[in-house]
Amino acid sequence: MINGLLLALVALGFHIIFSATKIFHIAHGGIYVAGVYFFLWTSPFVGVAFGIILSVAFAFLLGVLIEWSVYKPLLKKSSNENIALISSLGVYIIIINIIALLFGNETKILDNTIRESLTLGEIIITRPQVWQLIFALPLIALFLIFIKVTGYGLKIRAISDNPILARVMGIKTQNIRYIVFGLGSIMAVSAALLKGFDTGIDPYSGMAITLSAAVVVIIGGSSSLYGTILASMMLAIIQNFTEFFLSAQWKDTVTFTILIIVLLWRTEGILHFNVRVDEK
Amino acid sequence: MMEAILNIQNLYKHYEGIVAVDNVNLTIIPGTLTGIFGDNGAGKTTLFNLLSGFENPENGSVFFEGKNITKKSVIYRARHGMGRLFQIPRIFPDVTVLDNLLAAGNNHEAKYLHNYLLKHSAIKKNKIADLEKAKNILDQFHLTEKAGLKAYELSVGEKRLLSLGSLLMNEAKLLLLDEPFAGINEVAAKQIKSILISLKSSGTTFLMIEHDKAKLFELADSVYEMKQGKLLNTTNTHHANH
Amino acid sequence: MNYIIHILIILQIYIILALSLNLKTGFTGLLSLCQAAFYGTGAYLTTLLMVDKGLNFFTALFLAILINIALNAAITTWLAGRLRNLYFTLATIALQIVFFGVVYNWQSLTRGPFGIPGIPKPELAGIVFNTPLQFFFLALFFTSVTIVFFYWFAKTPLCKLLECTRDDEVWLTVLGKRPAYFKFVSISITVVFATVAGALYATYMSYIDPTSFTLDESILILTIILVGGTGNIIGPVSGALIYVLLPEALRFVNMPDSISANARMIIYAMILILIVRFKPNGLFGKFEIRG
Numbered sequence: 001m002i003n004g005l006l007l008a009l010v011a012l013g014f015h016i017i018f019s020a021t022k023i024f025h026i027a028h029g030g031i032y033v034a035g036v037y038f039f040l041w042t043s044p045f046v047g048v049a050f051g052i053i054l055s056v057a058f059a060f061l062l063g064v065l066i067e068w069s070v071y072k073p074l075l076k077k078s079s080n081e082n083i084a085l086i087s088s089l090g091v092y093i094i095i096i097n098i099i100a101l102l103f104g105n106e107t108k109i110l111d112n113t114i115r116e117s118l119t120l121g122e123i124i125i126t127r128p129q130v131w132q133l134i135f136a137l138p139l140i141a142l143f144l145i146f147i148k149v150t151g152y153g154l155k156i157r158a159i160s161d162n163p164i165l166a167r168v169m170g171i172k173t174q175n176i177r178y179i180v181f182g183l184g185s186i187m188a189v190s191a192a193l194l195k196g197f198d199t200g201i202d203p204y205s206g207m208a209i210t211l212s213a214a215v216v217v218i219i220g221g222s223s224s225l226y227g228t229i230l231a232s233m234m235l236a237i238i239q240n241f242t243e244f245f246l247s248a249q250w251k252d253t254v255t256f257t258i259l260i261i262v263l264l265w266r267t268e269g270i271l272h273f274n275v276r277v278d279e280k
Numbered sequence: 281m282m283e284a285i286l287n288i289q290n291l292y293k294h295y296e297g298i299v300a301v302d303n304v305n306l307t308i309i310p311g312t313l314t315g316i317f318g319d320n321g322a323g324k325t326t327l328f329n330l331l332s333g334f335e336n337p338e339n340g341s342v343f344f345e346g347k348n349i350t351k352k353s354v355i356y357r358a359r360h361g362m363g364r365l366f367q368i369p370r371i372f373p374d375v376t377v378l379d380n381l382l383a384a385g386n387n388h389e390a391k392y393l394h395n396y397l398l399k400h401s402a403i404k405k406n407k408i409a410d411l412e413k414a415k416n417i418l419d420q421f422h423l424t425e426k427a428g429l430k431a432y433e434l435s436v437g438e439k440r441l442l443s444l445g446s447l448l449m450n451e452a453k454l455l456l457l458d459e460p461f462a463g464i465n466e467v468a469a470k471q472i473k474s475i476l477i478s479l480k481s482s483g484t485t486f487l488m489i490e491h492d493k494a495k496l497f498e499l500a501d502s503v504y505e506m507k508q509g510k511l512l513n514t515t516n517t518h519h520a521n522h
Numbered sequence: 523m524n525y526i527i528h529i530l531i532i533l534q535i536y537i538i539l540a541l542s543l544n545l546k547t548g549f550t551g552l553l554s555l556c557q558a559a560f561y562g563t564g565a566y567l568t569t570l571l572m573v574d575k576g577l578n579f580f581t582a583l584f585l586a587i588l589i590n591i592a593l594n595a596a597i598t599t600w601l602a603g604r605l606r607n608l609y610f611t612l613a614t615i616a617l618q619i620v621f622f623g624v625v626y627n628w629q630s631l632t633r634g635p636f637g638i639p640g641i642p643k644p645e646l647a648g649i650v651f652n653t654p655l656q657f658f659f660l661a662l663f664f665t666s667v668t669i670v671f672f673y674w675f676a677k678t679p680l681c682k683l684l685e686c687t688r689d690d691e692v693w694l695t696v697l698g699k700r701p702a703y704f705k706f707v708s709i710s711i712t713v714v715f716a717t718v719a720g721a722l723y724a725t726y727m728s729y730i731d732p733t734s735f736t737l738d739e740s741i742l743i744l745t746i747i748l749v750g751g752t753g754n755i756i757g758p759v760s761g762a763l764i765y766v767l768l769p770e771a772l773r774f775v776n777m778p779d780s781i782s783a784n785a786r787m788i789i790y791a792m793i794l795i796l797i798v799r800f801k802p803n804g805l806f807g808k809f810e811i812r813g
Contacts, residue, residue, distance in 0.1 A: 024608060073799055081608040082553045083811065086748060087798050089741060093791035097784040253623025256616035263609050358698035370693035372686045382679065383686045384697045390679040393707065407679065450697050
């Protein structure tokens with residue numbers, strides 16, 4: 001269930017990026033791991049707390065950088081979603097491989113001291129998991145507040161609904177895009193850090209959770225944030241059950257079978273879609 | 281009196297409380313051009329969708345050459361002689377103009393991979409016939425010099441002609457034209473007009489939606505107005521100018 | 523010398539894979555990330571038919587092609603008919619991962635992560651292709667057939683119809699032709715050649731396991747045709763060439779092996795991003811990837 005919260009963090013980030021920019025940002029998974037490795041690199045020098053702050057800032061900047069250098073130039077070319085996907089894939093590959101080069105392929109746990117666990121009835125929760133619970137919930141709440149209440153949040157939602165209209169109404173779409181990427185990246189890295197303290201991180205864990213996040217966004221609907229959160233919890237539960245009853249290896253299979261079913265179910269009658277485009 | 285090529289009876293379609301097509305009745309004789317004008321949202325495009333098979337009516341029927349095609353698919357209607365031109369011309373952009381026409385042709389054997397081995401000569405014969413047909417259309421539409429260009433390089437008017445030509449390659453007998461004179465200059469409009477006239481005289485039937493009333497009354501044998509889903513008689517003109 | 527032959531064999535396998543994906547993505551416009559699933563299914567089917575049923579290579583290959591089409595081509599065509607663009611691509615990702623999961627977990631059939639060792643070498647009329655040089659010629663035969671086929675096919679009216687399916691399905695329908703059929707043709711041909719590549723790989727390595735047929739591998743094959751270019755023969759071939767020769771070039775500049783695997787991917791991905799941005803038809807390709 002706690003995994004559901006972590007997944008929700010990543011998924012919310014992915015969600016706003018996808019709904020605001022229509023980009024299937026696989027590189028999200030790259031930022032997810034990059035932030036943690038940045039922490040690994042800097043925390044010996046600046047300590048844990050400051051390291052966390054720096055990593056989050058790093059993730060924000062990395063997200064903005066990717067938008068600026070890779071996605072923004074593609075906007076002018078009126079290319080479609082698949083082009084952005086391909087570029088995103090390229091970015092992801094670069095990030096992962098740089099990390100593997102610098103830090104190696106093994107799983108690294110961020111905090112190696114064995115801490116005591118908390119026992120709640122029959123459920124044993126380790127300390128890092130307590131932290132996950134303590135931090136993930138407020139982060140999600142803060143995120144929701146930001147989107148629903150603040151001016152920026154309103155602009156983000158405006159762009160998601162109708163980017164052309166938003167621009168006509170004077171919203172600086174490019175800046176909002178930067179914010180969306182930065183914010184999404186912060187969410188991803190927070191989840192990554194929380195996970196890193198618990199079960200550790202390796203350069204390849206980003207793809208798995210990003211794809212799960214994508215499944216969640218598609219299931220939960222690209223217009224509802226609550227839907228994303230709910231779907232994250234549901235998917236995490238399904239994944240945990242699968243791991244428990246079948247084996248860890250079936251987890252992906254089940255997740256993606258669900259994706260195929262949901263894709264087919266939600267996009268019925270898509271052939272006629274094209275005709276409506278040209279009608280009045 | 282010739283048998284009707286298209287017979288629409290009590291066609292009815294509504295969406296969420298709005299009646300888009302309200303008990304439309306219409307009979308069209310071969311070799312004529314019937315015009316429809318009307319405000320936006322009056323239901324003209326829905327009518328075309330119902331006729332071409334993109335949507336199904338709640339009530340009523342459509343007969344094409346005597347056959348009931350009301351629930352038939354787009355492909356069925358296309359294969360039996362109904363063609364539709366879209367407002368924003370549809371063509372295959374990354375394929376050359378000539379190839380656009382050839383693809384629209386009916387080289388049926390060429391669609392099957394095993395035929396390239398088994399029915400090689402039939403494919404070749406069809407290829408030659410289609411090439412001949414395509415060349416004639418290119419000549420008629422004054423597109424011959426542009427035959428080697430990729431279709432996306434054409435102007436709007438030329439694309440529209442290419443669309444039209446493709447439908448003819450597919451031996452369409454009844455053509456639904458959706459605002460063919462929109463968005464093009466006078467020269468191109470004149471060209472389309474003369475092509476429509478000559479096609480009509482060789483037997484092709486047209487049903488045309490158009491805002492430009494002047495063109496409508498020049499070309500059409502009968503003109504109707506579509507208002508809030510209903511098809512209303514305006515005048516029957518027997519035009520004299522060609 | 524053996525090493526060069528080894529590289530050339532691997533190169534040929536990737537050429538076959540690239541040319542097959544070229545048809546599906548370049549000509550028919552179906553951007554797909556499940557090529558490794560087709561490839562892997564082909565490898566496993568051929569292997570199981572040879573190892574478990576004792577069939578010879580050529581019979582096994584033939585049957586594997588038929589079964590692979592029935593499985594993968596059918597599902598993929600169905601998906602292609604219902605989903606457009608991005609959602610189709612996502613579905614192919616899902617298909618790829620589900621494939622991997624099934625192969626990994628259905629251990630009674632596929633031995634799962636343990637893989638299948640001891641795959642026999644192909645045999646024809648008494649000749650067993652067990653030296654690298656002999657295998658090279660076997661691969662060369664299949665690669666040549668592949669190249670000749672795609673070169674010829676690109677000129678047929680059928681291929682043009684595939685391009686039309688890519689350009690505007692609705693218009694194709696209005697012209698009385700069924701897009702789903704053309705997608706099926708394209709996907710089936712792709713599956714045929716992916717099966718060939720899989721069969722070659724399996725019998726060359728004598729051992730296969732699921733880790734050769736992952737999402738990463740699909741991404742790689744896609745990258746090969748995007749970098750090299752689509753729409754002709756030289757595009758995919760050059761893409762495969764660059765991919766296979768890059769590590770050799772890195773070795774030439776004395777990059778240590780431990781780094782070179784990662785470095786190669788970084789370079790490759792950078793080329794990909796630059797190409798998407800500046801040269802959408804790839805280095806030598808004819809079509810622009812407009813998705």
